Amino acid sequence: MLEEDGSANPRLLAPALAQAARTAGATILERHAVTAMAHDGSTFRVEANGGVFAAPVLLNCAGFWGAAVAERFGEHAPVEALHPNMVVTEPLPYFCPLNIGVVGGDIYLRQISRGNVILGGGRGEGDTTVPMSRPRPDSGAAAMAKAVRLIPRLAGALIIRSWTGIDGLTPDVLPVMGPSRTTPGLFHAFGFSGHGFMLGPAVGEVLSELVLDGRTDVPLEAFDIGRFARPEGAAEDAWNTRL
Known part of the structure; x- marks a missing residue:
């Protein structure tokens, strides 16, 4: 863990x-399902909850x-649902100042100042159409076993909580970020493949520069949605396999 590294609790930081x-x-509107969206050449119109x-x-x-959302505007990005499996132990005497x-x-962990060890490994399960997600006990047990092999003093520690969610996973594990290739005024930032919370503040700054200044000094070529465009004449199945 470097001096400039950091960590945060999303349950506290997000609110x-x-x-x-x-x-x-x-203005933040929660539980608003978007049912339609369009662009008339100058203005976007989004319908949600009757508004x-x-x-x-x-x-x-x-x-x-x-x-x-990208497909609504003629852009393709192959994204699968990702359900990272996370568990947290009971508070233990503090011994680990590092993020490991x-x-x-498929194991990563850190200990917070209160003593709980937060670790991730394996996958949960979910249904994106509901949407619903839940952790898997077997994944949590397997992650804990790996953690014990890594740090033997964790043997016998009780797991007190587990969770997962629904994230977007791209084939190259890189996000889609930057301006749309089809629609002026549309900017993408999705498919962070499990790293969105960590990158969120920097991504927000980049998006604000694109919107307000029309440019950013951050190189975005590697994240351009155009990298997933299927060449003319290429079979879709073969192209998706290549990705």
Whole structure:
């Protein structure tokens, strides 16, 4: 863990960010299912919960569902549902100041100051049409076993909570980020493949620069949605297999 590394609890930080946005003048509408969206050449119109919202700019930050939003405007991005499996142990005497992860080992963990060890590994399950997600006990037990092999003193620690969610996973595990290729005023930021919470503040800054300044100094070529465009004449199945 480097000195500039950090960590945050999304259960605390997300509401704090929402409150800061409200204080700055934003209106946050929850539980609004978008049923229609269109662009007339200058203005976006989005229908949700019986209301119509119009604006010259649309930010597509819909996570797993970002691909469906992009499809509405003629852009393709292959995104699968990702359900990371997470567990947290009972509080233990503090012993680990590091964030630890094993490359290719499907285990990562950290200990918070209260003593709980938060670790991830394996996959949960879910249904994106509901939407619903839930952790899997077998994945949690397997992750705990790997953690014990990594840090033997975790043997016997009780798991007190587990959770998962619905994220978007791209074939190259890189997000889709940047301006639309088909629709002026549309900007994408989705498919973060499990890294969205960590990258969120920086992504928000990049999007604000694109909207307000029309440019950003951050290189976005690797994240362009055009990388998933199927070449003319290529079979869809073969192209998806290549991706």
